[in-house]
Every structure is written in structure tokens, then in C-alpha cells.
Amino acid sequence: MLLLSRSEEIILAAIWKLKIEAYGVTIREQIYNDIGHYWSFGVIYKTLKKMVRKEYVRRFETDPSSERGGRAKYVYELTEEGVTCLAEIQKINADVWAGITDLTYAKK
Amino acid sequence: MRKNRYKRINKGNVPLFGRLLLRLLMPTDDYREFIGNLNEIYLKTRQHSSALFCWFWCWIRVIESIPAIITETVSWRLIMLSNYIKVAFRNLKKYKAYSFINLSGLAIGMACFLLITLYVKNEFRYDTFHNDHDRLFRVIRHYSNSFGQDELLVGGTPAPIAERMIDEMAEVENGVTIGELNGILTINDNDLREVGIFAGESFFDMFSFVVLAGKPKESLNKPFTIILSKSLSEKMFADENPVGRVFRFTKLKNLSRGPNEKEEYDVTVTGIFEDVPRASHLQFEYIISLATVASTPGNEQRLDSWGMSHYYNYVKLSNPEPGAELVKMLEEYTDRFRKGDVGKYILQPLEDIHWNEQVVDDIPGHGANSLKNAYILMSIAFVILLIACINYMNLASARFSVRLKEIGLRKVIGAEKMQLFYQYMGESLFMSVFAGLIGAGIAVAALPYYSLLVGRELHWTEFVSFSSLGILVLLTIIAGTISGIYPALFATGFKLVAILQSRGSGSKKGSLFRNSLVVVQYGISIFLIASTIVVFRQIQFIKNSDIGYNRENIVVIPLQNYGAIGKNILEDLKANSSVIAVSGSYEIPLTLNNVSHYSKGDKSISVYMSGIGYDFVDVFELEIVDGRNFSREYGRDKETSIIVNEAFVEKFGLTDPVGKLMKPSDHEVIGVVKNFQQSSMRQNIVPMFFFLSADKDTYITARISPDNIPETVSFIEETMEKYSSESNFDYWFQDEYFDKIYKSDQRAGQIFGLFAGLSIFIACLGMYGLASFSIEKRAKEIAVRKVVGASSFEILIIVFRPFLKWVVIANIFAVPAIFFVMNKWLQEFIYKIDIDVWIYILSGLIGIFVTILAVGYQSYRSATSNPVDMLKCE
Numbered sequence: 001m002l003l004l005s006r007s008e009e010i011i012l013a014a015i016w017k018l019k020i021e022a023y024g025v026t027i028r029e030q031i032y033n034d035i036g037h038y039w040s041f042g043v044i045y046k047t048l049k050k051m052v053r054k055e056y057v058r059r060f061e062t063d064p065s066s067e068r069g070g071r072a073k074y075v076y077e078l079t080e081e082g083v084t085c086l087a088e089i090q091k092i093n094a095d096v097w098a099g100i101t102d103l104t105y106a107k108k
Numbered sequence: 109m110r111k112n113r114y115k116r117i118n119k120g121n122v123p124l125f126g127r128l129l130l131r132l133l134m135p136t137d138d139y140r141e142f143i144g145n146l147n148e149i150y151l152k153t154r155q156h157s158s159a160l161f162c163w164f165w166c167w168i169r170v171i172e173s174i175p176a177i178i179t180e181t182v183s184w185r186l187i188m189l190s191n192y193i194k195v196a197f198r199n200l201k202k203y204k205a206y207s208f209i210n211l212s213g214l215a216i217g218m219a220c221f222l223l224i225t226l227y228v229k230n231e232f233r234y235d236t237f238h239n240d241h242d243r244l245f246r247v248i249r250h251y252s253n254s255f256g257q258d259e260l261l262v263g264g265t266p267a268p269i270a271e272r273m274i275d276e277m278a279e280v281e282n283g284v285t286i287g288e289l290n291g292i293l294t295i296n297d298n299d300l301r302e303v304g305i306f307a308g309e310s311f312f313d314m315f316s317f318v319v320l321a322g323k324p325k326e327s328l329n330k331p332f333t334i335i336l337s338k339s340l341s342e343k344m345f346a347d348e349n350p351v352g353r354v355f356r357f358t359k360l361k362n363l364s365r366g367p368n369e370k371e372e373y374d375v376t377v378t379g380i381f382e383d384v385p386r387a388s389h390l391q392f393e394y395i396i397s398l399a400t401v402a403s404t405p406g407n408e409q410r411l412d413s414w415g416m417s418h419y420y421n422y423v424k425l426s427n428p429e430p431g432a433e434l435v436k437m438l439e440e441y442t443d444r445f446r447k448g449d450v451g452k453y454i455l456q457p458l459e460d461i462h463w464n465e466q467v468v469d470d471i472p473g474h475g476a477n478s479l480k481n482a483y484i485l486m487s488i489a490f491v492i493l494l495i496a497c498i499n500y501m502n503l504a505s506a507r508f509s510v511r512l513k514e515i516g517l518r519k520v521i522g523a524e525k526m527q528l529f530y531q532y533m534g535e536s537l538f539m540s541v542f543a544g545l546i547g548a549g550i551a552v553a554a555l556p557y558y559s560l561l562v563g564r565e566l567h568w569t570e571f572v573s574f575s576s577l578g579i580l581v582l583l584t585i586i587a588g589t590i591s592g593i594y595p596a597l598f599a600t601g602f603k604l605v606a607i608l609q610s611r612g613s614g615s616k617k618g619s620l621f622r623n624s625l626v627v628v629q630y631g632i633s634i635f636l637i638a639s640t641i642v643v644f645r646q647i648q649f650i651k652n653s654d655i656g657y658n659r660e661n662i663v664v665i666p667l668q669n670y671g672a673i674g675k676n677i678l679e680d681l682k683a684n685s686s687v688i689a690v691s692g693s694y695e696i697p698l699t700l701n702n703v704s705h706y707s708k709g710d711k712s713i714s715v716y717m718s719g720i721g722y723d724f725v726d727v728f729e730l731e732i733v734d735g736r737n738f739s740r741e742y743g744r745d746k747e748t749s750i751i752v753n754e755a756f757v758e759k760f761g762l763t764d765p766v767g768k769l770m771k772p773s774d775h776e777v778i779g780v781v782k783n784f785q786q787s788s789m790r791q792n793i794v795p796m797f798f799f800l801s802a803d804k805d806t807y808i809t810a811r812i813s814p815d816n817i818p819e820t821v822s823f824i825e826e827t828m829e830k831y832s833s834e835s836n837f838d839y840w841f842q843d844e845y846f847d848k849i850y851k852s853d854q855r856a857g858q859i860f861g862l863f864a865g866l867s868i869f870i871a872c873l874g875m876y877g878l879a880s881f882s883i884e885k886r887a888k889e890i891a892v893r894k895v896v897g898a899s900s901f902e903i904l905i906i907v908f909r910p911f912l913k914w915v916v917i918a919n920i921f922a923v924p925a926i927f928f929v930m931n932k933w934l935q936e937f938i939y940k941i942d943i944d945v946w947i948y949i950l951s952g953l954i955g956i957f958v959t960i961l962a963v964g965y966q967s968y969r970s971a972t973s974n975p976v977d978m979l980k981c982e
Contacts, residue, residue, distance in 0.1 A: 024145030041142060042173025046180045049138070074141040 004089050007047045008056075010034065012086045015057060015076050022076045048076060056082035122146050123163060126170040133177050135524075146170075188527070189534075195514070196535045203507070209877040210503050211543050213870045214591070217496025218547030218583060220866055223554065224489035225579060227562050228482050233387045234462035238316040242428040243281075244458040247273075247421040247438070248467060249451040262451065263420060263470040267398075267411045269441065269453070270308070270421040279434050283423040284308045284315075285398055285411075286390070288471055293394070294356040295344050301360075302340060304394040306401055312381075314424055315390070321351055322379020328395060331403035334375040337383050340393045350377045357396070371404050386565055389461045390471065414445040420471050423455070430455050481856045488860070491632055492867045493587060498625045499874035500591035504536065505598045505622060506881045515599050528600040536592025537585070544584035561862065563855055594621070623914060626878065630918035630955055631925070633871045636864035638926040638951035639933075642943060643857040646934065649941045650853075656784025657698070658729040661817070662842035663824060664697060665808040674808065678721075680827045681810055686820040689726040690810040694719030694801040697728065697809050697842065700786055700794070706770045708760050715756060716786075716794060719801025725751070725781065727811045735766035735779030738800050744776075746800050751779040756795035775799075809842075868954075872962045875911065879963040883907060883970045890970050891978035903971035911963050912956060919952040926951070 004012065014030040015022040022030075024041065027048075032038050051057045062073045078086070122130075122143055130139055146169060154162050200207045235241055247269055251260040270283030287306035292299050311317075312324035319327070320338060327335045334357065341350045359371040375396060384391055402411045410416070425434075438453045456464065465476045508515070518528060552568045559566045667674055674692060681690045695702070700716040707713070724730075725737045733754070738745045750770070757765045757780055768777045775797075783793045812820045824839065883890070890903055898906075927943065934940040 024141060025148050028145075040172035040176060041145060041169055042176030045138065045142060045173065046176040049180060072140075073144065 003092075004085060005047075007039075007043065008051055009086075009089050011044065011047050011051070012056060012078065012082060012089075015078055016083075016086060020075070020077070023073045027076070051082070055079055056085055122150070122166050122170070126167060129174070130170065130177075133174070133181055142173075192531050192534060193538075196538055199507075199511070199535075205880065206503060206507060206877055209873045210500055210539065211546065213499040213873045214496045214540060214543035214587065215546035215550060216866060216870055217493050218544050218587065219550035219554065220492045220863055221489045221583060222547060222551040222576075222580065223558050224485050224863070226551075226566055226576070227558075227564065228486055228489075229575075230387060230564055230566060231462070231477050231482055235387070235389055235458050237385055237387065238314075238458070240424065241458050243425050244314065245423050245425060245430065245455040246458065246461060247423065247453055248456045249417065250454045251451045259466075261456075261464070261467040262417065263467045264417040265419060265421050265453065266414045266417050266445070267401075267419040267421075268414060270423055272441075273421075273423055273438070277434050277437060279425050279427065279431055281424045281426055282310055282314055283421065284310045284313075286311070286420045286422065286471070287398065287401065287418065288420075289392075289396060290360045292358040292360065293340075293344065294358065298344075300340075300344065302393040303391070304334075304396060305390065305392040306398045307395045308398040311395065314422060317384065318382035320380045320382055321349070324379070327378040328397040329399070331397060331399040332373055332375050333378045333397045333400070335379040335381055335395050336377060337393045338380055339383050341377075341380050351379060353377045373400070373404065375400075389476075417469075422458075478856075484856075485859065485863075488636070488863050488867075491636070492863060492870065493583070494590075495629050495632060495867050495870050495874075497587055497591040498629050499870060499877070500536065500539065500587075501594045502622050502625050502874055503877045503881070504532075504591070504595040506878060508532075508595055508599050510881075511599075525600045529596045532596035532599050533589070533592045536595065537588035540584045540588030540591065543587070544580060548580060561855070561858060563851075622878075623910075626875070626914045627918045627921065629871045629874060630915050630959075631921040633864075633868045634915075634918055634922040634951050634955045635925050635929075636860075636867050637954050638922065638947055639930055640857070640861045640864040641947050641951060642926075642930045642934070642941070643853075643860055645941050645947075646937065647854055647857050650937075650939065656730065656782050658811075659843045661812050661814050662697075662727060663810045663812060663821065663839050664842055665810070665824065665828065665839045667806050667808060674806075677808060677827060677831055680830075681808070681824065684820070684823055686813045686816055686823070688811045688813055689723050690808065691723040691727045692721035692801075693724055693807045693809055696807060697724070698784070698786060700796060704797075706760065706775075707772055713759065713795075715759070716796040717750075718796060718798050720798050722800070724798070724809065727809050728784075729811075730784060731782040732779050733782050735777070737779060738798075745778070748773075748775050749778045750775045750797040750799050751781060752777055752797040753781050753793070753795065754783045755793050756780075756797055759795040868958060872958055875959055875962040876966070879907075879911065879966045882910070883966050887970065887978045891973075891975035894975040895979075900971040904967050907967040907970065908960070908963060911959050915952075915955050915959050919948075919955065922951075923948050 010031060011027065014027050014034065018026050018030055024044065027044060028038060028041070031044070048057065048059075052059055056079060057076045058079055060075045060077065062075050064072050127143065130142060134142065146166060150162055150166060153165060157165075235244075238244060246263070247265050249262040249265060251262070267285050267287070270285045273280045274283045285306075285308045289304045289306050290301075291304065292301050294300075307328060309325070309329040311328055312319055319335075322335060327333065336344070336350060344350065344355075345353065354374050354376050357373060357375045381395075398411065402408055435455070438455070441453050442451060456467070461467075461470075462476060463479045465478050467476070470476065515528065518531075555566055555568050667677075678690055678692065681687050695718060697720075698718070700718065702717050702719075703714050704717045705712045705714055720738075722738050722740060725732060732751075735751075738749065738751065742749070752765065760770075762768055762777070765777045765780050769775065770777065777797075781798075786793060786796070810824065812824075821839075886907075890906070893903060893906070926948065930943055934943075
């Protein structure tokens with residue numbers, strides 16, 4: 001299993017949290033909520049494309065909705081492989097951070 | 109519906125340029141997603157913020173995204189590019205014959221184009237290196253309806269004219285008089301025979317020849333001064349500084365000017381100038397000051413005389429356009445200074461000199477070119493390039509029907525139309541760049557031979573100029589685009605389903621297009637073959653046509669010393685049994701330079717005259733149709749007798765010419781010679797007469813026996829040396845002189861021949877490629893036919909038929925073109941061939957023969973192959 005890059009991990013997690021409402025605007029919001037600043041659409045776009053190619057996420061074109069003035073949304077959804085990946089990274093992260101409780105100790 | 113939605117999004121709130129930028133950088137789908145997201149946030153933000161803020165906000169979102177988008181897109185495009193290059197190379201390697209044909213055709217085409225443009229460019233460069241060359245003019249004489257010609261331009265003018273123009277016309281800023289000069293420079297007992305010019309002191313002000321040593325303004329203002337070219341100075345003085353050195357100069361008489369005093373004087377070197385550029389109509393190794401002419405005994409009045417048009421006058425005007433007043437004033441010069449002459453003085457632009465073949469009595473040493481030939485060559489260059497491009501188009505689009513699977517697969521995995529288009533366009537550009545490099549190599553390698561052919565010294569360094577490289581790059585791009593556009597459109601136009609359903613063969617429409625291209629190609633080639641045949645035949649015709657005299661085996665010897673010696677030489681030559689007849693003449697035999705007038709009723713008519721010796725008619729085997737030849741038995745022959753040609757009789761309307769007295773000088777016509785060709789076949793035979801110039805002869809002409817020519821010539825040489833103080837014995841054969849006149853036509857013929865041949869070769873390459881392709885495609889059909897019992901011969905017929913059909917159709921198109929264009933070309937000649945039917949038939953047959961050659965090998969192989977090999981693979 002390949003390691004995910006940090007940006008991939010963040011976006012995958014965002015999509016997971018958003019469930020069925022994951023598309024450009026909401027993903028960007030979610031990332032802001034998670035890490036505290038906005039990413040450019042370009043970076044999100046690039047990373048999403050890469051993960052579409054790796055088949056961690058799928059992209060759909062929804063029916064036009066009134067909320068976007070009759071325009072279609074491009075919605076993202078995790079594939080099974082994506083979920084597995086996310087689960088794995090969660091586990092790895094937990095393992096990596098295990099035993100580290102107080103970082104101020106290291107600074108001393 | 110899809111379209112509608114797309115349109116609305118485009119009308120969104122994202123700034124227009126931002127949208128365009130994104131559109132350029134992203135695939136369509138992604139772009140829509142991106143804009144959609146931006147719009148959504150924009151609308152939300154817009155509810156509580158100003159439009160300006162939102163506008164900025166949008167821009168910032170776009171700009172901050174660009175780096176990521178670019179790395180994404182560009183990296184993929186690079187990956188695709190490397191794939192395209194890989195595929196292109198694989199195809200190159202896989203179909204070696206095809207690639208070779210394609211590349212070599214294109215490369216040869218480009219080489220031809222480069223060589224032709226180089227030559228034409230060189231021709232157009234003539235005399236343009238002078239500063240203000242557009243304001244430089246030469247004064248020439250213009251005659252209309254005189255001397256039996258509709259129009260006649262004469263280069264020579266009287267010496268005082270330039271000086272006079274500077275004095276009288278405000279518009280004339282400067283002027284210089286130039287005289288032709290040929291002489292022997294003697295230094296330390298070494299004789300060098302070189303061509304130079306006489307020139308007035310303002311020469312270097314007028315023309316931008318570079319003076320390396322000495323003062324340009326003072327180098328030519330005193331008599332007996334000379335300024336040398338750099339290479340001549342090196343030849344004479346090696347590395348020493350020649351300025352101030354004195355040496356002996358012996359002026360030789362001007363061959364086309366008739367007698368001159370032979371002059372010898374010491375000259376002082378006053379400077380050195382950079383060698384004259386090749387692209388100059390003035391060609392000279394040294395300049396002697398014009399003042400020298402008037403400083404030799406007996407010539408004091410020479411430069412003031414309006415009677416001798418032996419000089420060339422150049423003026424510099426203040427404007428590139430001569431004013432009407434100047435033109436009028438100049439025209440009046442004839443009446444003011446040369447009563448009786450009907451010629452008018454006109455100005456000829458400096459750049460026109462190289463292109464005007466019409467001017468007779470032009471300064472020697474410069475080969476004028478015809479503008480028409482340059483244009484014809486240029487069109488041939490484009491035609492050859494077109495043929496090469498058609499080749500590429502044909503072969504590539506034919507090849508694509510083999511590459512259908514590749515195209516299909518690319519489409520299946522999502523290639524967009526534009527992507528396919530770019531791929532095949534790129535492939536063809538890549539080929540043309542490759543071909544361009546090879547073509548440039550071929551052109552450079554062929555340049556020395558080509559220079560010989562065109563008679564100009566071209567050097568490969570001339571390729572390395574901004575404009576030449578520009579041409580090469582442009583050419584490559586144009587050739588690549590032209591040849592790639594059809595295959596590219598062809599490849600992208602396929603319907604996916606159709607590709608995957610059908611196995612192989614391209615659409616019917618495609619093959620129709622290809623066939624018509626082949627027809628065009630062959631039509632052009634057949635046209636070029638026929639044109640070459642016509643040009644060559646016309647030249648042959650001119651050389652072999654009845655010119656009214658026998659020009660074979662005549663030796664012409666210009667005398668350096670004449671008078672009594674001439675008579676002795678004549679006697680000596682006569683004594684040799686190999687010399688059949690010998691005579692003298694006043695000018696180069698049968699050329700027309702001197703003019704006289706006779707009256708018809710009250711009208712004065714100008715006619716050419718030519719002075720000859722007693723036996724001249726026998727030497728040239730002119731045919732006397734009425735009356736008699738000059739004879740020593742009649743004393744008055746020397747004074748008043750003339751022999752006229754038939755054109756003369758006609759011009760003056762003489763019914764019984766022999767014995768007529770011509771007014772006003774009462775010359776008696778004693779004989780009439782059959783019309784003979786005087787100078788160029790492009791000109792009419794003009795009225796002229798011969799008079800006896802026995803004692804003043806400056807040329808000796810001898811008809812020698814066709815056996816033992818070398819021995820006879822060495823005998824003549826010995827005889828000449830006996831009488832001449834100089835070892836410079838000069839002679840030529842009359843037929844060589846005659847050939848020289850047609851050199852430019854002959855040269856044009858050879859160049860046309862070469863390029864016509866090459867274009868046919870390229871067309872053949874294409875034909876060969878197409879044939880092998882079509883046979884490959886029909887391999888199974890042929891094999892099945894053979895199995896069912898077709899003979900090899902029948903198979904050959906089947907394979908040949910379509911190709912022959914094209915050639916025949918091409919012929920149908922070519923014939924009217926040949927008829928029209930070649931008749932136009934021939935119009936210029938007074939004596940011309942008819943374009944016989946056999947020429948059309950022959951060129952058509954050559955076309956067919958060449959096709960058979962090209963297609964034959966392939967067809968033969970397929971006709972004799974074992975059908976099992978073709979069928980077993982499935």
C-alpha cells in the first residue's frame with residue numbers, strides 16, 4: 001500500500017466527512033475548517049485529479065441544481081479503495097504518533 | 109442542452125480574461141467544474157460585498173490556482189509529447205521505405221527551393237549595395253521605329269553628357285562618366301592583361317565601392333593615375349604598398365568600338381579599392397582616371413565630343429523619380445547637340461541595368477538576366493515544393509489508413525479531436541524539420557556545381573544570413589503545415605465506430621482526394637517535361653537554322669597593329685593551303701555597330717553599315733543573289749560601291765537594285781546578298797549594307813579547312829607573332845561567338861531541364877510509395893485472384909490500371925497548359941519552332957514510362973509472389 005501524500009490525505013478526509021455533499025466549494029470549506037486556511041482551487045483540483053487517476057475517488061456530474069443557478073455540480077465520492085487507504089493512513093498516523101503525548105518535552 | 113449549459117456558465121461572473129486563461133490551460137470538463145465552483149462562491153459573497161471586491165476575489169482565486177494547474181497540465185502534455193515522438197520514430201523505423209521516400213522527396217524539394225531562391229535572391233541583389241541606389245540612373249539612348257526595330261535601347265552615350273546635366277539641371281546632384289577599358293599592365297617585365305574602366309573623379313562619390321588606400325576624392329582627378337583592386341595589387345606588388353608606384357600601361361583597342369589609337373603610357377598608383385562585389389554590373393580590376401583619355405596625343409577633344417557615343421554616363425538625382433522637366437530637357441539634348449540622330453536620351457534606373465537584356469552596346473563584362481527567367485525559376489521552385497508536399501500528403505494519408513487502429517485506440521481511451529490533430533500536424537512538422545536539415549545539407553553540397561550551372565559564384569556562407577535562415581525556417585513550417593494538414597484532418601475525421609468496424613481501407617472520399625493530388629502532381633511533371641523539350645528544341649533550332657552564312661571553321665583575329673601589317677598577314681595566310689579564304693573586316697564580323705543614312709524620297713532612313721575586305725563574302729559564304737562581289741578590278745569599289753542585303757532592298761523599295769545610286773552620297777549598289785542572321789534570333793533581320801574598308805581593317809577573318817584545325821591555328825599563331833610585337837595573340841571561332849549570344853537561353857534551358865528532372869523524380873518517388881502501399885493493401889485480393897487462376901500478366905494490368913488512368917487524366921490537363929504557356933514563351937523569338945503534336949505525345953509517354961518504372965517493380969513482385977504467403981497469415 002502506497003503512502004498518501006499529506007494533501008491527498010487531507011482531501012480524502014474532507015470528502016469522507018462531507019459524505020455525499022463533497023464538491024469543490026464544500027471541500028474547500030472543509031479544509032479551511034480542518035487546517036485553518038484556504039487552499040487555492042488549483043491545488044485542490046490538481047490533487048483531486050491525481051486521486052481520480054489512482055481511483056481513490058470518483059467524480060460525478062449531478063443534475064443541475066437551483067442552488068448554483070441551474071448549473072451542474074461535480075461531486076466527489078470515495079471509492080472502496082479510497083476508504084481502505086484512508087483507514088490505513090489513520091492507522092499509520094495512530095502508530096506514528098503513539099507514545100508521543102507532550103511535545104514540549106522534546107523542546108527542552 | 110449540453111451546449112446551452114456551457115454557454116450560461118461562460119456568461120458567469122468570473123472575469124473574461126480569467127476565463128480565457130483557464131480555458132487555455134484546462135480540459136473542457138475540468139474548466140466547467142472550476143468555473144462552476146467559483147461562480148457559486150461568487151454569488152454567495154456578492155450578497156454582502158461590493159462587485160469590485162468580488163471581482164478581485166475571483167481574480168485572486170484564478171491567479172493563485174495557476175501554478176498548480178500548469179504543473180498538472182504541462183506535465184501531462186509532456187508525457188503525451190514523448191509518446192507522440194516515440195510513435196513517430198517507431199513509424200519511421202517500421203516503414204523504412206516509406207520514410208525514405210517521404211523524407212528524400214521533401215528534402216530534395218527543399219534543396220531545390222533553397223538553391224533557386226538563393227540564385228534569384230542573388231540576382232535581385234545586383235547593384236543594390238550602393239548607398240542611395242534608388243537615386244542612381246544611367247543615361248541611355250532610346251530609338252523607336254529605327255534600324256528596322258520597333259524599339260531599341262543603346263547603352264553608349266557621349267562623354268560630355270553627365271557634366272552637362274550637372275550644370276544645367278538642379279535635380280542632378282552628381283554624375284560620372286565611365287569608359288570601357290582593356291589593357292596590359294607591365295610590372296618588372298611581367299604582362300598582366302586585365303579589364304578595367306576609365307572613370308571620372310566623382311566615381312567614388314557616386315558608387316559605394318570601398319577605397320582601402322588613398323583618398324577617394326583625389327585618386328582619379330589627375331591624368332595618368334590608376335587605382336587598383338586589392339587582389340590585382342596583391343598580384344602585382346605582393347605585400348608592398350603600391351601607392352606611388354609607376355608602371356607601364358598598354359591600352360588595347362576596344363573590340364566592339366572599332367579602331368582606336370593604340371596607346372601606351374606610364375601610370376601612377378594612387379590607391380587600392382576593395383574587390384568589386386560579384387553582384388555589380390560594373391566589373392573591373394582597376395580604374396584609370398578619365399582625364400587620361402584627353403591627355404593622349406590626338407585625343408584632346410575626345411571627352412568634349414558629342415559625336416562618339418562610346419561612354420557610359422551615370423547620374424545621381426535628388427529624388428528616386430526623375431521630374432517631368434528633367435525628362436523633357438534630357439530629350440532635347442539630341443536636337444541641341446546631335447542633329448540628325450533620332451534617338452532620345454532617357455534615364456535607366458541603376459537596378460534595371462541587370463534586368464534589361466534589351467540594351468545593346470552595354471558595358472562589357474556583365475551578363476544581364478531576364479526578369480522573366482527569374483520569375484519562371486521562382487515558380488518552378490514553388491511547384492517543386494508543392495509536388496514534394498503533395499507526396500507527403502498522399503503517402504501520409506494513405507499510411508493513416510494503416511494506422512487506423514492506432515487512431516481508433518487513441519480515441520477509445522479518450523483522445524480529443526484536437527489532440528489527434530496536433531499529433532499528426534506535429535509529426536509532419538517533425539518530418540519537415542528533418543527534411544529541411546537534410547535539404548539544406550544537400551543544397552550546400554550541390555552549391556559548387558549549381559554555381560557552374562547558373563554561371564554565378566554562389567557561396568554557402570550566403571545561407572548563413574538572417575533572411576536565408578528565415579526562409580528555411582518559414583519553408584519548413586509551411587511545408588510541414590501544408591503537407592500535414594490534410595492527413596491530420598483525415599485522421600481526426602474518422603468516426604470511431606467506422607474505424608473499429610471496418611478493417612483497413614480508408615474512405616472512398618479520401619482516396620478520391622489522393623487520386624486528384626496525384627493527377628495534379630503528374631500534370632505538373634508532364635508540363636515541365638514538355639516545357640523542357642520545347643526550350644531545348646528551340647535552342648537547337650536556333651543553332652541549326654539557316655542563318656544565311658556558314659559559321660563553321662571561321663577564325664576571327666583582332667589586330668593590335670594594323671595598316672600595312674594587316675595586308676602582309678593576309679598574304680601570308682593566303683599562302684597556306686589549309687586556309688581556304690581570308691579577308692579583313694572593320695568590326696567584329698556581322699555585328700552591327702555603325703550607322704549611316706540614306707534617303708528614300710524626302711525621308712532619311714537609318715541603316716547599319718559594316719566595313720569588309722575583298723574576299724569577306726567568300727569567307728562567310730554569304731550568298732550573292734544579284735549583282736557581284738567587291739572586286740580589285742574596279743577601282744571605284746573602294747570609294748562608292750556598296751553591297752546590300754535583301755531587307756535593305758525591301759526597306760527602300762528598290763525594284764532593280766543593282767546599279768541604283770543611293771542618295772544623298774550617291775553610293776552605287778553593286779550586289780545584293782541573301783538575308784543572313786545578324787545578331788540575336790530574338791531580333792528581326794535589319795536592313796544593312798557592306799562597304800569596302802580594305803585598308804582600315806582591324807579584324808582578320810579566315811575560313812580554314814576542317815582538317816588539321818590545330819595545325820592551321822598554330823600556323824596562324826606563328827604568322828601573327830611574326831608581325832606583332834606582342835605575344836598576346838587573341839582569336840576566336842565565329843561559331844563560339846555566336847553561341848555566346850545564346851548562352852543565357854541555353855543556361856535557362858539547362859536549369860529548367862535540371863529542375864524538371866528533379867520534379868519528375870520526386871513525383872516518381874511518390875508514385876512508387878503509393879504503388880507499394882496500394883499493392884500491400886490489395887495483397888489478399890491479388891492472391892485470391894491468382895488462386896482462382898489469373899495470370900501474372902493480368903495481375904500486372906490490374907495493378908497498373910489505376911495509375912495509368914491518373915497519368916492519362918493528368919495529360920488531359922497538362923496539354924492546354926503546355927500549349928498556352930510555351931506559345932507565350934516562344935512569342936519572343938522571330939524564328940521559332942511549332943509545338944508539334946509529338947511533343948505532347950512524347951511527354952505523356954515519358955510520364956507513362958516513368959510510372960511504369962515506378963510501379964513496375966512493386967507490381968512485378970506482387971504478380972509473381974506466391975499467393976500462399978499472402979493468405980496463410982489469417
